[in-house]
Amino acid sequence: MRFKDVVKVTKVETKEYGRGRNKGEFQIVTCEGTFWSGNASIFPEDDSQYLEKGEYEIEFYLRVSESGGKYYINPVIIPESVKEK
Numbered sequence: 001m002r003f004k005d006v007v008k009v010t011k012v013e014t015k016e017y018g019r020g021r022n023k024g025e026f027q028i029v030t031c032e033g034t035f036w037s038g039n040a041s042i043f044p045e046d047d048s049q050y051l052e053k054g055e056y057e058i059e060f061y062l063r064v065s066e067s068g069g070k071y072y073i074n075p076v077i078i079p080e081s082v083k084e085k
Contacts, residue, residue, distance in 0.1 A: 001061065001062070002059050002060065002061050002078070003035055003036070003059070003060055003061070003062075003075075004057070004058070004059050004081075005033040005034055005035040005036055005057075005058055005060070006033060006034065006055065006056070006057050006058075006085060007031035007032060007033035007036070007055070007056055007058055008031060008032045008033070008054070008055050009029050009030070009031050009051055009052070009053050009054055009055075009056060010030050010031065010032060010053060011029065011030035011053075012027055012028075012029050012030075012051055012052060012053065013027065013028045013029075014026075014027050014050075015027070015028065024043065025043075025044070026041055026042065026043045026044075027041070027042045027044065027050065027051060028040070028041055029041075029042060029051050029077070033058075036060070036075055038075075039074075040060060040074075040075040040076065040077050041074060041075070041076050041077065042076070042077040042079055042082075043076070043079065044079050045079055049079040049080075049082060051077075051082065054084065054085075055084070055085035056082055056083065056084055056085060057081075057082075057083040057084075057085055058077050058078075058081055058082055058083075059077070059078045059081030060075045060076055060077045060078060060081075061075070061076055061078070062074070062075055062076075063075070063076050
């Protein structure tokens with residue numbers, strides 16, 4: 001299920017994941033929106049999809065993960081859907 005929202009990005013952090021061939025970068029962004037406020041992840045596929053501070057119209061989905069018997073809900077932004085406001 002996908003959700004749309006208009007968010008204001010207030011903080012951006014770029015990190016690396018993986019090793020070998022499965023290596024890449026992702027961003028953790030702190031955003032304030034009408035539906036979601038908090039941290040979200042984005043896995044940019046090219047340089048134009050990296051986010052900076054500002055306002056964006058985004059589409060995202062919720063990913064459920066489990067760690068140590070606890071479940072977490074983390075939003076993941078769909079890179080192709082990002083439009084600057």
